[in-house]
Amino acid sequence: MPDTANTDFKITTGPISGSKKVYVRSENDPSVRVPMREIHLHPTANEVPVRVYDTSGPYTDPTAEIDIYKGLPELRKEWILARGDVEEYEGRDMKPEDNGNVEDKYLAPEFPVKKRPLKAKEGMNVTQMHYARKGIVTPEMEFVAVRENLGRKIQAEKLERSGESFGAEIPDYITGEFVRSEIARGRAVLVNNVNHPESEPQIIGRNFLVKINANIGNSAVSSSIAEEVDKMVWATRWGADTVMDLSTGRNIHNTREWIIRNSPVPIGTVPIYQALEKVDGIAEDLTWEIYRDTLIEQCEQGVDYFTIHAGVRLPFIHLTAKRVTGIVSRGGSIMAKWCLAHHKESFLYTHFEDICKILKQYDVAFSLGDGLRPGSIADANDEAQFAELRTLGELTKIAWEHDVQVFIEGPGHVPMHKIKENMEEQLKHCHEAPFYTLGPLTTDIAPGYDHITSAIGAAQIGWYGTAMLCYVTPKEHLGLPDRDDVKEGVITYKLAAHAADLAKGHPASQIRDDALSRARFEFRWEDQFNLSLDPDRARDFHDQTLPKEAHKVAHFCSMCGPKFCSMKITQDVRDYAAKKEEAETGMKQMSEEFAKRGADLYLPADEVEAAE
């Protein structure tokens, strides 16, 4: 057993209130078994259970055996090996600098299980994009297709589509072939490093459900491995589709290993953060060799996507000089500092093809970073930002020549009237590669509430076509998010993403709203709680005013009290409408009868009685 001083894990397991984990098997590939969360409704509802997207992995399956010291089962291992294009190898030796040269009691324990990494055999390319372009529908793609449909066939009769899609083309049903074609043309990304077989395939693209990312990670001033693993499990419990480990302190390597081995969702990182730690925080001491070594280290561990700020080019840096908030991206400023110190073009830009050659051996995706994103309303949509964006578009084409998957990061701080331009410029210059934005925050004046300020922007840009929304927590600009902040951020972004799905006209998205609204209308309180994004909070808030168990079956609520209830009146309205319809039907029959008899207003006397 490892030293547990730093790894006293207290993670949350078990189903979310009112729901259970189900597995839906693909009709096309019996090896594909997709987890979903099924929310059961009260028998009086007389409705099928509502299936919702489930990012929580085995942690919410009571039959699963969870052991943080062993990691999750390797769900995808067989699929990866069956393709015959990867091989195990010795891998890079761990170096003291990987953990920031910490020693003795400061060194966090290594993950107990050691595995030899996989990589592509000589000359092979193991990216999902590569398979897609060869016309192969992989089990991962089939998995994604089943997952995205959310069992919507059961609800087929309810598929009324409305919405303004701004050019997105979401089909009624997702097939493996559709997933393949979207990946092939670069419009969607299926991130799954061959060294992270524990992760469940998911897809990021404009023609799929809008995804969200949660950031976690230690910093030089705070937090431990146990806390970070807990945040990862907690974030995925509430709906994080991917998690970024943005650790910047010591023990980066070991922290990441614990996270990846236990993560059911893809993990992203910003490798320059670790590279900087390896040169003791001095940006100008960074070299391509150190960076390259860090990439390989992380590819071998199983990181699924890398934020790489290769668009922060020397000629763009002076464009930020007159900004109110200069360069606010950490990675962007590291690279800017390096470029200025050496008066040289960024090594991320000059070595971009070398990076592609590494990434395609593991199927790690590019998240092309927006190092020059605006950090304030004043700096939104300026030339620095858009010059970088156009460069990211050029780099996308180079990555695609290597069949390496790409998505593009976006801002930041943007007032509402400038959000749409961001999406339009991104679509235009980045060839429809998926957009992945941080917010954007629509004002600068609400620290402590920036999850909300940014959800306003996130919902809009998600509607316009952004494929993944990076959450912002209430601690943004103020401190590192704790467990509560992580949940607040995740739920806030789940609702923003859902608002976007609804507005885009996603065919399955309104099923849950309608089920919840019916429950609300019929005073099925437990159903209302369970269908909500956060049943625990909904129940707790209800109980603060009306704590008694009996009130959860009461046909009233604390807003109006028992004596009067607007919901109750609707039955009267329905009775009335039924009568009215009956009356109108009667009149309609009469007038049809009349019409049949022709336009004669005066009937022959002998027919008057018969007509009555």
Added chain:
Amino acid sequence: MPDTANTDFKITTGPISGSKKVYVRSENDPSVRVPMREIHLHPTANEVPVRVYDTSGPYTDPTAEIDIYKGLPELRKEWILARGDVEEYEGRDMKPEDNGNVEDKYLAPEFPVKKRPLKAKEGMNVTQMHYARKGIVTPEMEFVAVRENLGRKIQAEKLERSGESFGAEIPDYITGEFVRSEIARGRAVLVNNVNHPESEPQIIGRNFLVKINANIGNSAVSSSIAEEVDKMVWATRWGADTVMDLSTGRNIHNTREWIIRNSPVPIGTVPIYQALEKVDGIAEDLTWEIYRDTLIEQCEQGVDYFTIHAGVRLPFIHLTAKRVTGIVSRGGSIMAKWCLAHHKESFLYTHFEDICKILKQYDVAFSLGDGLRPGSIADANDEAQFAELRTLGELTKIAWEHDVQVFIEGPGHVPMHKIKENMEEQLKHCHEAPFYTLGPLTTDIAPGYDHITSAIGAAQIGWYGTAMLCYVTPKEHLGLPDRDDVKEGVITYKLAAHAADLAKGHPASQIRDDALSRARFEFRWEDQFNLSLDPDRARDFHDQTLPKEAHKVAHFCSMCGPKFCSMKITQDVRDYAAKKEEAETGMKQMSEEFAKRGADLYLPADEVEAAE
């Protein structure tokens, strides 16, 4: 002294952190002295203080003497009397039914100070709209003009305007004459009952700052007078522009009196709630006479605007029968029930002109209620909703014939792609009368987070032209908001309204964002906290990670730590850019020199040296 059992007031007074109350005197009318909040910045900022809109009244003025048992000073009394068109009169006698027939210890204490009410002298009309149409700029209008400018003249050089206004026409500076003209044409409303002289004039209209309303009020199952007065003071402290007292329990009359006498902002109510209490909760027992008496009761107390669901007409009721959530408006369902029970047109509709005749004697504004608003995504923008909206437009014209001020209430639950249609239909059918919306909520699935779900919709509809946003608290659909919920709702809506102001291109709105962003960039932590919408939370969140006092002057934060900071790098960038500019200026001089010499690429040999 009254019985204080139920009135043990614990309200919050004193300035908001880092700021002080200032009073700006009008240049045109020395009797007009407008309160603002001035946020002082650290001397190193070398910036003028930032003035922000201040709804908190005397409570944040340390020199003011606050006595809840006496009420606030009568700021407007002299202006009202100086016009010579009102007179004191005996007023209606209070009846036991006004407080729901409660007795003895259940009866809440009356407000200790009794005043004789004012109303218009025979044949007079005392509405601000009436004065506006006669070309009179009242002190109230002048007050509003100074208030809306937020001292922006001081910052004149910073007035760069961008934004998409969707037809709003906000001038660079607001004058009393502009306020008058907007009120005269019905595009803005200045609500100030002559019997609520304690309130500070403010304006609701598309060409002014977006306003927010906070709902408070007891219900049959919860809360006391002291709690409701506290919520009112608390809500206005954080920025509520108006407060609606939606009490539905007992002691409605007395509760309201304590609130109005102590409120620096206009108070709105839904009179049908109290009328229903008077008939013991039985909707079909309502009569025009009982309702009329309730209106007069509330006009005399000083309620500034009434939600009146006069658009819930008999012929529209059956349109709601097939809805997922029927009629969710409490007032709407009361009237629907009445109409069905009697199979008669609503008395609010048939007596609309009678209501106008009452309201113009006190200057109470109509908030024409949307009794048929959608209560779920499924019901948004349906025929029931829009049939009612068109009726509200007809009623607006009738009210305007009496010079009675009007605004129009809007939904509700609306997915993002259907929000804009709401604004467009409202502008079209309601003749630009100000729109006042509840959210709208953009999904149904987030009880516990509905302040956020609705802020997404509120920011958008505010941008499109809605003049006032009715807050939604985290307790929406679940229970009555407590003090914390009230603050969460108010701050959330302040940021949504601000996001809308920015996007509309309001000329003064970005001043605060820019000041905060500069403070952020320069690590002026205290300035950053104080410029935020909630300094207390911002400071608290910061201290959770870095509690030491020293960290508040530290040039780093918990996100990156002391060793590396993206903000620090910008100084390097600026130095570099300065050098680059210098170099470019050199080159530019060279090329200008060259241009002067004409297009001759080959200079005569004797000039080559001179050109170097």
